[in-house]
Amino acid sequence: MSMKFKEIQELSSDELQTKKRELRQESLHLRLQQQSGQLEQPSRLRLLRRQVAQLETVLAERAQKAGSK
Secondary structure: OOOOHHHHHHOOHHHHHHHHHHHHHHHHHHHHHHHOOOOOOHHHHHHHHHHHHHHHHHHHHHHHHHHHO
C-alpha cells in the first residue's frame, strides 16, 4: 500500500516512527526472499526504499523546525 506524500506529512511523529519501523522490517524480509530466490515482486523493494526515504525526510524536516525554534 503506497502512501501519498501529503498523507505522510499529516501523520504524527510517533506514527511516522512506527510506520518506518514496519517498512524496514518488511524490507528485511523481502531482501531475505530475494537472496533465496523466492522474491515475486522485485519492484516492491524499490517502493519500500522510497517510502522509508519519504518518512525520514518528513521526520528530518520536523526535527529541523523544532531545533530552529
